[in-house]
Amino acid sequence: MRALAAVLLAAGIAGFWVDAPAAPQAPAAAALDANGQLVDPALQARFEAVTKNLRCLVCQNESIADSNADLAGDLRRQVREMLVAGKSDDDIFKFMTDRYGDFVRFSPPLEPKTLLIWGAPFFMVLFGGFIVMRIARQRAHMPID
Amino acid sequence: MWKFLLPFAAFLALVVLFAFGLNPKRDIHALPSPLIGKPAPLFSLSQVNDPTGTVTNKSLQGQVYVLNVWGTWCPECRVEHPALLAISKQNVVPIIGIDWSIDHGDGERQKAKQWLEQLGNPYSEVAFDQDGRTVIDWGVTAAPETFLVDGHGRVIYKFVSAVTGEVWEHEFLPRIAAARRAGA
Numbered sequence: 650m651r652a653l654a655a656v657l658l659a660a661g662i663a664g665f666w667v668d669a670p671a672a673p674q675a676p677a678a679a680a681l682d683a684n685g686q687l688v689d690p691a692l693q694a695r696f697e698a699v700t701k702n703l704r705c706l707v708c709q710n711e712s713i714a715d716s717n718a719d720l721a722g723d724l725r726r727q728v729r730e731m732l733v734a735g736k737s738d739d740d741i742f743k744f745m746t747d748r749y750g751d752f753v754r755f756s757p758p759l760e761p762k763t764l765l766i767w768g769a770p771f772f773m774v775l776f777g778g779f780i781v782m783r784i785a786r787q788r789a790h791m792p793i794d
Numbered sequence: 795m796w797k798f799l800l801p802f803a804a805f806l807a808l809v810v811l812f813a814f815g816l817n818p819k820r821d822i823h824a825l826p827s828p829l830i831g832k833p834a835p836l837f838s839l840s841q842v843n844d845p846t847g848t849v850t851n852k853s854l855q856g857q858v859y860v861l862n863v864w865g866t867w868c869p870e871c872r873v874e875h876p877a878l879l880a881i882s883k884q885n886v887v888p889i890i891g892i893d894w895s896i897d898h899g900d901g902e903r904q905k906a907k908q909w910l911e912q913l914g915n916p917y918s919e920v921a922f923d924q925d926g927r928t929v930i931d932w933g934v935t936a937a938p939e940t941f942l943v944d945g946h947g948r949v950i951y952k953f954v955s956a957v958t959g960e961v962w963e964h965e966f967l968p969r970i971a972a973a974r975r976a977g978a
């Protein structure tokens with residue numbers, strides 16, 4: 650039992666060192682495996698989903714899941730720690746948007762000022778349908794030759 | 795009627811879109827900071843010059859101050875440095891520096907000390923953010939970034955990239971004067 654605990658602890662420390670060598674007091678340390686992944690697969694899945702939806706603001710078309718920028722690494726650490734601390738995905742997104750603005754999310758929130766972005770595809774489909782219908786009706790009246 | 799109105803409406807819509815979208819004064823990379831108008835995030839960090847000493851903005855409540863995030867790894871910060879020195883000589887507001895250790899190493903502290911010794915120190919106090927948490931709280935994406943905090947402890951302005959004498963005169967000084975007139 651003690652041996653197992655020691656192995657787990659060592660794995661935790663090893664995973665931690667791979668990830669962020671400078672801050673040994675980070676609470677996320679024990680929840681990481683040797684590859685720097687969260688031990689709990691459900692948390693790791695949420696971690697991947699959340700970080701894919703957060704923009705790396707240093708290199709604006711990459712997500713923090715993909716980016717090698719130092720800041721992206723710090724933000725991944727933040728997400729991991731908040732997940733381990735039991736925060737919801739919404740808590741994490743709120744933390745990020747409070748600091749970096751809506752631009753940090755790849756999917757913008759539905760608000761009056763973003764109505765155009767969310768509404769445009771539907772509008773275009775309706776508008777296109779309307780034109781197709783008009784043309785079809787006109788053609789229906791044309792004589793067949 | 796439709797045949798005339800529809801293209802005309804489309805044309806008008808394009809004119810409006812281009813008027814906003816192609817405005818040469820609009821910087822498409824500029825990000826509005828959600829911090830503007832909000833209380834400045836509080837921090838308590840160690841000093842660059844003395845790891846046992848602390849720098850905090852809690853003691854600055856009631857004062858207008860400038861907060862400058864920089865790092866010795868940042869070329870723009872070197873460009874900015876002479877302007878900061880000149881600004882500090884005017885003695886208008888305290889300038890708090892946050893030295894950002896981007897790799898979480900303590901080496902940055904040594905380099906920052908050297909930087910200040912060799913190039914001069916424009917800061918009233920310099921904090922050392924080794925784990926990058928304070929920098930995240932301030933929503934910093936790339937150094938240098940400079941914030942202005944009013945007497946109510948609210949962030950009233952953020953400038954991204956190197957501050958120059960001109961920026962200081964046109965963007966910072968009027969806001970500082972206004973903040974002080976507003977009774978802070």
